[in-house]
Amino acid sequence: MVKVKRTVLLVVMPLLCAGCDTMHAPIYNMTSCPIEIVASTSKVQHSLGTPTRVLPGHNSGVLGGDEPVRYEEIIVRDTRNAERRYDENALAALRPADVPEDRWAYSDGGLSFLTQEPSTASLDQIAARPCSANVP
Amino acid sequence: MRDRLAALDGGKFANGAITGAFAYAAGTEAEGGNGQQQNNPSASDQMDGSSALDGLADLAGKIWSLPNTALGLTIGTFDGLIGVAMGQIPEIGFGQGAIQISNLPNIWGFAGAITFGDVQLYTGVSPTTMINNSNYTGEGGFSFEEHEGGHTIQSDVLGPLFFPLYGIGALTNGWNSNPFETHADYHAAYGTSALPW
Numbered sequence: 017m018v019k020v021k022r023t024v025l026l027v028v029m030p031l032l033c034a035g036c037d038t039m040h041a042p043i044y045n046m047t048s049c050p051i052e053i054v055a056s057t058s059k060v061q062h063s064l065g066t067p068t069r070v071l072p073g074h075n076s077g078v079l080g081g082d083e084p085v086r087y088e089e090i091i092v093r094d095t096r097n098a099e100r101r102y103d104e105n106a107l108a109a110l111r112p113a114d115v116p117e118d119r120w121a122y123s124d125g126g127l128s129f130l131t132q133e134p135s136t137a138s139l140d141q142i143a144a145r146p147c148s149a150n151v152p
Numbered sequence: 153m154r155d156r157l158a159a160l161d162g163g164k165f166a167n168g169a170i171t172g173a174f175a176y177a178a179g180t181e182a183e184g185g186n187g188q189q190q191n192n193p194s195a196s197d198q199m200d201g202s203s204a205l206d207g208l209a210d211l212a213g214k215i216w217s218l219p220n221t222a223l224g225l226t227i228g229t230f231d232g233l234i235g236v237a238m239g240q241i242p243e244i245g246f247g248q249g250a251i252q253i254s255n256l257p258n259i260w261g262f263a264g265a266i267t268f269g270d271v272q273l274y275t276g277v278s279p280t281t282m283i284n285n286s287n288y289t290g291e292g293g294f295s296f297e298e299h300e301g302g303h304t305i306q307s308d309v310l311g312p313l314f315f316p317l318y319g320i321g322a323l324t325n326g327w328n329s330n331p332f333e334t335h336a337d338y339h340a341a342y343g344t345s346a347l348p349w
Protein backbone atom coordinates (compact mmCIF):
# COMPACT_ATOMS: atom_id res chain seq x y z
CA MET A 17 0.00 0.00 0.00
CA VAL A 18 2.81 2.39 0.97
CA LYS A 19 4.65 1.42 -2.22
CA VAL A 20 1.56 2.20 -4.33
CA LYS A 21 1.13 5.59 -2.67
CA ARG A 22 4.79 6.41 -3.28
CA THR A 23 4.50 5.38 -6.93
CA VAL A 24 1.37 7.50 -7.36
CA LEU A 25 3.19 10.46 -5.82
CA LEU A 26 6.22 9.95 -8.06
CA VAL A 27 3.97 9.96 -11.13
CA VAL A 28 1.57 12.71 -10.09
CA MET A 29 4.00 15.27 -8.71
CA PRO A 30 5.98 15.81 -11.93
CA LEU A 31 2.72 16.00 -13.89
CA LEU A 32 1.40 18.64 -11.52
CA CYS A 33 4.66 20.47 -11.90
CA ALA A 34 4.12 20.78 -15.62
CA GLY A 35 3.13 24.35 -14.86
CA CYS A 36 6.08 25.10 -12.58
CA ASP A 37 7.85 28.37 -13.17
CA THR A 38 11.45 27.48 -12.51
CA MET A 39 14.17 29.83 -11.30
CA HIS A 40 17.71 29.74 -12.68
CA ALA A 41 21.01 31.50 -12.17
CA PRO A 42 20.29 33.74 -9.18
CA ILE A 43 22.26 36.94 -8.62
CA TYR A 44 22.18 38.00 -4.97
CA ASN A 45 22.50 41.56 -3.78
CA MET A 46 24.82 41.32 -0.77
CA THR A 47 25.22 45.08 -0.37
CA SER A 48 23.15 47.18 1.99
CA CYS A 49 21.62 49.27 -0.81
CA PRO A 50 19.45 48.47 -3.84
CA ILE A 51 21.26 47.65 -7.07
CA GLU A 52 20.17 47.49 -10.69
CA ILE A 53 21.11 44.46 -12.76
CA VAL A 54 21.12 44.03 -16.52
CA ALA A 55 21.97 40.46 -17.48
CA SER A 56 21.98 38.65 -20.79
CA THR A 57 22.20 35.02 -21.76
CA SER A 58 21.81 33.23 -25.07
CA LYS A 59 19.67 30.66 -23.26
CA VAL A 60 16.85 33.19 -23.29
CA GLN A 61 15.62 33.90 -26.80
CA HIS A 62 14.88 37.52 -27.58
CA SER A 63 16.38 38.56 -24.24
CA LEU A 64 15.68 42.24 -23.72
CA GLY A 65 18.21 42.69 -20.92
CA THR A 66 15.68 44.64 -18.90
CA PRO A 67 17.18 46.63 -15.98
CA THR A 68 16.01 44.90 -12.81
CA ARG A 69 16.12 46.49 -9.38
CA VAL A 70 17.18 44.13 -6.59
CA LEU A 71 16.84 45.02 -2.92
CA PRO A 72 19.53 44.16 -0.33
CA GLY A 73 19.45 40.48 0.64
CA HIS A 74 17.24 39.67 -2.34
CA ASN A 75 18.05 38.15 -5.70
CA SER A 76 17.01 38.06 -9.31
CA GLY A 77 17.30 35.29 -11.88
CA VAL A 78 16.02 33.69 -15.05
CA LEU A 79 12.42 32.46 -15.17
CA GLY A 80 11.35 29.25 -16.85
CA GLY A 81 12.99 26.50 -18.82
CA ASP A 82 14.63 23.31 -17.66
CA GLU A 83 18.21 23.89 -18.81
CA PRO A 84 20.95 25.34 -16.62
CA VAL A 85 21.73 28.97 -17.35
CA ARG A 86 25.05 30.81 -17.59
CA TYR A 87 25.11 34.53 -18.17
CA GLU A 88 27.13 36.05 -21.00
CA GLU A 89 27.15 39.56 -19.63
CA ILE A 90 26.17 41.13 -16.33
CA ILE A 91 26.08 44.87 -15.70
CA VAL A 92 25.52 46.08 -12.16
CA ARG A 93 24.81 49.62 -11.11
CA ASP A 94 24.99 50.37 -7.41
CA THR A 95 24.93 53.45 -5.28
CA ARG A 96 28.66 53.61 -4.63
CA ASN A 97 30.12 52.49 -7.95
CA ALA A 98 28.61 54.00 -11.05
CA GLU A 99 28.62 50.81 -13.09
CA ARG A 100 30.44 47.50 -13.18
CA ARG A 101 30.36 45.54 -16.41
CA TYR A 102 31.30 41.85 -16.60
CA ASP A 103 31.58 40.41 -20.10
CA GLU A 104 31.80 36.74 -21.02
CA ASN A 105 35.55 36.58 -20.37
CA ALA A 106 35.32 38.33 -17.00
CA LEU A 107 32.53 35.99 -15.90
CA ALA A 108 34.47 32.93 -17.09
CA ALA A 109 37.46 34.08 -15.03
CA LEU A 110 35.31 34.33 -11.90
CA ARG A 111 33.35 31.12 -12.51
CA PRO A 112 34.74 27.77 -11.29
CA ALA A 113 35.31 25.20 -14.01
CA ASP A 114 32.62 22.60 -14.70
CA VAL A 115 29.82 24.49 -13.03
CA PRO A 116 26.72 24.05 -15.17
CA GLU A 117 24.62 26.88 -13.75
CA ASP A 118 25.51 30.36 -12.55
CA ARG A 119 24.98 31.60 -9.00
CA TRP A 120 26.44 35.04 -8.25
CA ALA A 121 26.73 37.39 -5.32
CA TYR A 122 27.23 41.11 -5.75
CA SER A 123 28.92 42.78 -2.78
CA ASP A 124 30.75 46.08 -2.35
CA GLY A 125 33.86 44.40 -3.76
CA GLY A 126 32.05 43.35 -6.93
CA LEU A 127 30.72 40.09 -8.37
CA SER A 128 31.80 36.71 -6.99
CA PHE A 129 30.64 33.18 -7.69
CA LEU A 130 28.66 31.35 -5.01
CA THR A 131 29.26 27.64 -4.75
CA GLN A 132 26.18 27.20 -2.58
CA GLU A 133 23.01 29.07 -1.69
CA PRO A 134 23.49 31.70 1.01
CA SER A 135 21.59 31.04 4.22
CA THR A 136 18.26 32.77 4.82
CA ALA A 137 19.63 34.17 8.07
CA SER A 138 22.56 35.86 6.33
CA LEU A 139 20.27 37.34 3.68
CA ASP A 140 17.86 38.60 6.34
CA GLN A 141 20.80 40.22 8.11
CA ILE A 142 21.87 42.02 4.92
CA ALA A 143 18.31 43.13 4.25
CA ALA A 144 18.08 44.64 7.73
CA ARG A 145 21.23 46.76 7.38
CA PRO A 146 20.59 50.45 6.72
CA CYS A 147 21.62 51.81 3.36
CA SER A 148 24.02 54.65 3.99
CA ALA A 149 24.44 55.76 0.37
CA ASN A 150 22.09 57.86 -1.70
CA VAL A 151 19.58 55.44 -3.16
CA PRO A 152 19.11 56.02 -6.91
CA MET B 153 -10.47 54.20 -19.87
CA ARG B 154 -7.14 52.47 -20.31
CA ASP B 155 -6.52 52.45 -16.54
CA ARG B 156 -10.04 51.27 -15.99
CA LEU B 157 -9.57 48.39 -18.37
CA ALA B 158 -6.26 47.54 -16.72
CA ALA B 159 -8.00 47.40 -13.36
CA LEU B 160 -10.85 45.32 -14.65
CA ASP B 161 -8.47 42.97 -16.32
CA GLY B 162 -6.43 42.49 -13.19
CA GLY B 163 -3.87 45.15 -14.05
CA LYS B 164 -1.20 45.34 -11.39
CA PHE B 165 -1.18 49.11 -11.28
CA ALA B 166 -4.72 49.39 -10.08
CA ASN B 167 -5.61 46.20 -8.29
CA GLY B 168 -3.78 42.99 -9.03
CA ALA B 169 -6.33 40.98 -7.13
CA ILE B 170 -9.25 41.80 -9.37
CA THR B 171 -10.39 38.93 -11.48
CA GLY B 172 -10.34 39.29 -15.25
CA ALA B 173 -13.12 38.44 -17.60
CA PHE B 174 -15.95 38.34 -15.06
CA ALA B 175 -15.15 41.85 -13.90
CA TYR B 176 -14.55 42.91 -17.49
CA ALA B 177 -17.96 41.67 -18.55
CA ALA B 178 -19.68 43.36 -15.65
CA GLY B 179 -17.61 46.54 -15.66
CA THR B 180 -17.75 47.47 -19.32
CA GLU B 181 -21.52 47.35 -19.20
CA ALA B 182 -21.65 49.63 -16.18
CA GLU B 183 -19.15 52.06 -17.67
CA GLY B 184 -20.94 52.33 -20.96
CA GLY B 185 -17.71 52.04 -22.86
CA ASN B 186 -17.53 55.66 -24.06
CA GLY B 187 -14.60 56.70 -21.91
CA GLN B 188 -16.29 59.98 -20.92
CA GLN B 189 -17.38 59.14 -17.43
CA GLN B 190 -15.02 61.69 -15.90
CA ASN B 191 -17.18 64.56 -17.19
CA ASN B 192 -20.39 62.98 -16.04
CA PRO B 193 -21.76 64.25 -12.70
CA SER B 194 -22.96 60.77 -11.81
CA ALA B 195 -19.66 59.13 -12.72
CA SER B 196 -18.69 58.47 -9.09
CA ASP B 197 -22.03 56.81 -8.47
CA GLN B 198 -21.48 54.66 -11.52
CA MET B 199 -17.98 53.80 -10.35
CA ASP B 200 -19.31 52.77 -6.92
CA GLY B 201 -21.84 50.57 -8.64
CA SER B 202 -19.28 49.01 -10.90
CA SER B 203 -16.91 48.50 -7.92
CA ALA B 204 -19.62 46.44 -6.27
CA LEU B 205 -20.02 44.51 -9.50
CA ASP B 206 -16.25 44.05 -9.63
CA GLY B 207 -16.35 42.65 -6.10
CA LEU B 208 -19.13 40.22 -7.01
CA ALA B 209 -17.32 39.21 -10.18
CA ASP B 210 -14.13 38.72 -8.20
CA LEU B 211 -15.97 36.49 -5.76
CA ALA B 212 -17.51 34.53 -8.64
CA GLY B 213 -14.03 33.97 -10.06
CA LYS B 214 -12.74 32.72 -6.73
CA ILE B 215 -15.66 30.28 -6.44
CA TRP B 216 -15.25 29.12 -10.05
CA SER B 217 -11.58 28.48 -9.35
CA LEU B 218 -12.20 26.59 -6.09
CA PRO B 219 -11.21 23.15 -7.46
CA ASN B 220 -7.80 24.53 -8.43
CA THR B 221 -7.49 26.36 -5.12
CA ALA B 222 -8.38 23.20 -3.19
CA LEU B 223 -5.68 21.30 -5.06
CA GLY B 224 -3.18 24.04 -4.26
CA LEU B 225 -4.11 24.04 -0.58
CA THR B 226 -3.77 20.26 -0.45
CA ILE B 227 -0.34 20.24 -2.06
CA GLY B 228 0.74 23.30 -0.07
CA THR B 229 -0.31 21.65 3.20
CA PHE B 230 1.40 18.38 2.26
CA ASP B 231 4.59 20.21 1.23
CA GLY B 232 4.39 22.47 4.28
CA LEU B 233 4.10 19.51 6.66
CA ILE B 234 7.21 17.97 5.11
CA GLY B 235 8.90 21.31 5.72
CA VAL B 236 7.80 21.41 9.37
CA ALA B 237 9.12 17.88 9.85
CA MET B 238 12.43 19.06 8.38
CA GLY B 239 12.50 22.18 10.54
CA GLN B 240 11.74 24.46 7.59
CA ILE B 241 8.71 26.47 8.59
CA PRO B 242 6.52 27.64 5.70
CA GLU B 243 5.52 31.30 5.49
CA ILE B 244 1.97 32.23 4.58
CA GLY B 245 1.01 35.57 3.12
CA PHE B 246 -1.53 37.16 0.80
CA GLY B 247 -0.78 38.95 -2.42
CA GLN B 248 -1.75 39.16 -6.08
CA GLY B 249 -5.23 37.92 -5.22
CA ALA B 250 -3.93 34.68 -3.77
CA ILE B 251 -2.71 32.87 -0.68
CA GLN B 252 1.08 32.73 -0.99
CA ILE B 253 2.87 29.86 0.74
CA SER B 254 6.64 30.25 0.60
CA ASN B 255 9.76 28.77 2.19
CA LEU B 256 8.46 25.34 1.19
CA PRO B 257 10.90 22.43 0.93
CA ASN B 258 11.98 21.52 -2.55
CA ILE B 259 9.86 18.47 -3.39
CA TRP B 260 9.80 19.38 -7.10
CA GLY B 261 13.52 19.06 -7.66
CA PHE B 262 14.18 22.71 -8.50
CA ALA B 263 13.58 26.21 -7.23
CA GLY B 264 10.53 28.04 -8.51
CA ALA B 265 6.84 28.67 -8.09
CA ILE B 266 3.54 27.19 -9.16
CA THR B 267 0.01 28.53 -9.02
CA PHE B 268 -3.11 26.51 -8.35
CA GLY B 269 -6.04 28.89 -8.58
CA ASP B 270 -5.83 31.26 -5.66
CA VAL B 271 -2.87 29.50 -4.07
CA GLN B 272 0.71 30.25 -5.07
CA LEU B 273 3.45 27.91 -3.84
CA TYR B 274 7.07 29.05 -3.68
CA THR B 275 10.12 26.91 -3.11
CA GLY B 276 13.67 28.24 -3.21
CA VAL B 277 12.32 31.66 -4.22
CA SER B 278 10.13 34.18 -2.46
CA PRO B 279 7.19 36.06 -3.97
CA THR B 280 9.40 39.16 -4.23
CA THR B 281 12.30 37.40 -5.98
CA MET B 282 12.99 39.39 -9.13
CA ILE B 283 13.26 38.12 -12.69
CA ASN B 284 15.92 39.67 -14.92
CA ASN B 285 15.20 37.49 -17.95
CA SER B 286 12.25 35.29 -18.74
CA ASN B 287 12.56 32.29 -21.01
CA TYR B 288 8.98 32.89 -22.10
CA THR B 289 9.34 36.39 -23.51
CA GLY B 290 12.83 37.76 -22.86
CA GLU B 291 11.24 40.32 -20.54
CA GLY B 292 12.49 41.12 -17.05
CA GLY B 293 12.21 43.66 -14.27
CA PHE B 294 9.25 42.06 -12.50
CA SER B 295 8.83 39.75 -9.52
CA PHE B 296 7.77 36.13 -9.29
CA GLU B 297 4.52 37.07 -7.56
CA GLU B 298 3.62 39.45 -10.40
CA HIS B 299 4.02 36.60 -12.90
CA GLU B 300 2.14 34.13 -10.69
CA GLY B 301 -0.58 36.74 -10.23
CA GLY B 302 -1.21 36.46 -13.96
CA HIS B 303 -1.82 32.73 -13.56
CA THR B 304 -4.22 33.40 -10.68
CA ILE B 305 -6.26 35.70 -12.94
CA GLN B 306 -6.22 33.10 -15.73
CA SER B 307 -7.34 30.44 -13.29
CA ASP B 308 -10.11 32.61 -11.82
CA VAL B 309 -11.47 33.18 -15.31
CA LEU B 310 -11.13 29.61 -16.60
CA GLY B 311 -11.73 27.68 -13.37
CA PRO B 312 -11.48 23.93 -13.86
CA LEU B 313 -10.71 24.49 -17.55
CA PHE B 314 -7.45 26.24 -16.71
CA PHE B 315 -5.14 23.24 -16.46
CA PRO B 316 -6.46 21.43 -19.59
CA LEU B 317 -6.22 24.64 -21.61
CA TYR B 318 -2.77 25.38 -20.19
CA GLY B 319 -1.68 21.90 -21.31
CA ILE B 320 -3.11 22.47 -24.80
CA GLY B 321 -1.29 25.81 -24.94
CA ALA B 322 2.00 24.11 -24.09
CA LEU B 323 1.47 21.27 -26.55
CA THR B 324 0.46 23.45 -29.48
CA ASN B 325 2.90 26.33 -28.98
CA GLY B 326 5.87 24.70 -27.30
CA TRP B 327 6.78 24.94 -23.68
CA ASN B 328 8.37 28.38 -23.61
CA SER B 329 5.86 29.92 -26.01
CA ASN B 330 2.77 28.79 -24.12
CA PRO B 331 0.45 31.83 -24.34
CA PHE B 332 -0.55 31.34 -20.70
CA GLU B 333 3.09 31.94 -19.74
CA THR B 334 3.83 34.73 -22.20
CA HIS B 335 0.71 36.64 -21.17
CA ALA B 336 1.52 36.17 -17.48
CA ASP B 337 4.89 37.77 -18.32
CA TYR B 338 3.37 40.72 -20.18
CA HIS B 339 0.86 41.19 -17.38
CA ALA B 340 3.71 41.27 -14.86
CA ALA B 341 5.91 43.58 -16.94
CA TYR B 342 3.33 46.01 -18.32
CA GLY B 343 0.08 45.42 -16.46
CA THR B 344 -1.65 44.23 -19.64
CA SER B 345 -4.20 41.43 -19.81
CA ALA B 346 -3.10 38.10 -18.39
CA LEU B 347 -5.62 36.36 -20.58
CA PRO B 348 -4.20 34.72 -23.70
CA TRP B 349 -6.84 35.99 -26.12
